[in-house]
Amino acid sequence: MHDIAATAGVSRGTVSRVLNGGYVSASARAAIERAIREVGYVPNTAARNLVMQRSQAIGFIVLEPHSLFLEDPNIGGIMLGANAALSAADYQMVNLVVDSERDTARITRYLSGGFVDGAIIVSARSHDPIIQVVGGIALPSAFVGHPRDLHPDIPYVGIDNIASAEEITRRLVATGRRRVGMIASAVDRDSGADRLIGFQRALGPAFDEALVAEVPLYDFACGAKGMRTLLERDPTIDGVFAASDAVAAGAMEALREAGRTVPDDVGVVGFDDSSWATRTRPHLSTVHQPAGDIGSRAADLVLRQLRGESIDRGGVLMPSPVVWRASA
Template sequence: MPQPRKRATVHDIAAAAGVSRGTVSRVLNGGYVSTEARAAIEAAITEVGYVPNTAARTLKMRRSQAVGFVALEPHSLFLDDPNIGAIMLGANAALSLADHQMVSLVVESARDTERVGRYLSGGFVDGAIVVSARTHDPIIKMISDLRLPAAFVGHPPDLDQNIPYVGIDNVGSARTVTERLLATGRRRVGMIAAALDRDSGIDRLTGFRAALGDRFDADLVADVPHYDYGSGVKGMRLLLERDPTIDGVFAASDAIAAGALEALREAGRSVPREVGIVGFDDSTWAVRTQPQLSTVHQPAKEIGSCAAQLILRQLSGEQITPEGQLLPTPIIWRDSA
């Protein structure tokens, strides 16, 4: 049985380069050496196949060089909601540029919360990006108690004011896209409202209600649990049962809007001739549907990147002001309304 190859050390580099171990250490730690010595050491590193011992470095620095991406959503939503994936990719790109690893942690149950809590408190990550935290979520208290460098995507009302966050103006965006829908002449406009246990869901319903004013009808709000396709189908069927004359719908996400389109096709309703529908996110769902969705553009990758930068700034010792960072959300108007 072949024996595993012995790991090359700093001594091996020094011997191959003909320099002292201290000179090699200065190069590996970013210190100054002569151009000739640096060239010799870099050639020796290639020759001996040296790979830095990150485990030893972690113990010395008391840093893991890892950041947790904590998503408080059902596992199935990762397949249905492109936004979470885009936020994750944006965060990972920013962390990778800073030579940090991202660790994905999905929280779907109380047991998951306990498991992730043990992981966060065990020193396995240097910070945490938290997506979709609910009001009174134990993860918020846990991170606050640990004083772990953190950044939230969105802003639950009970969020510790010392923890920074990045997000969008859900109220204003929902109001604007609903007003644009109303301007097309729709008279009976409903909403498929999702995730009313967190800030994004509540805020989008608030914006919808503000746009309608006196015309708001609580019976034309279908409350569904998640931002997913199946919730859109169920929510649209419920609205049609409550009022078959409904002629406009604001769906709280593009995935929900796609499901609503399916339910409208089942019912023989033409979009946009008989029913106008708008979504939220400008995700891949928006351009995969027929007709394509009018929607609110949510800069998901930029949100993820900004959240990661907030973590990195804290890890560098910078004092972050508690004010949140809100990114712009233009309306993208297509054929569904």
């Protein structure tokens, strides 16, 4: 500060006001900004944060295995949307992936230690310890998705998974399919459970529990495994709703291996409208999930809490239209 003041020809108090956002004349501010560039001054963020009791960091917590974090473009889209909103507000995003009980314990300590000012939480399961931690320490947070036991003071951003799953299943049935099954992923999370509910509602009395293959993850390998299970249970199956695009891509590979063509023999639809949807052949009919907008909106909810603004503690549901392509 002494060097900046001497270079700019102003008092240290004037420099202090500029560095802390106070008012000075335009000419003094310009001189100080030139001096900052000249002397190469960089604020000591750690010292400032210690005084302000702020880290200027927001945790982006993904409660999924590491492999899915890298493979699922939907998670990547949410992350990039959140990062753009946080960067614009001069906050750093810290990625935290929870893949085990040990991860849960470690990140619980991290959140409680004041290393982040807030958190965006993706793919929380019901009764997840992370929900209790962020609620207990009143950490400004937002969920992506809607866990059944969501803390009442924590807002969420998501889509209407039930209505979207119901709509695309009805579209699939309307193509003339008679034996329609589902590869139901992650039914321990709200998204997976809700998509299964929507599928069941769409079929009504035609719903056959035997034509639901449950798999643990939204990934390619689980899709292939689930499709093989459905073919073993009923070789006449002619329609499949996969709970994500990656799962649908795996299902289409299993169908190809079994000598079935898509959509002639089996119509396939997915969910997310991710990059998987246009990497498949034929391209995948799916539900568009606005991942980037969801991440940005979740980040905005956290930032507004940090600014002390009032927010709606309920949920924000984003539009999720069906995108119809050649796979059905």
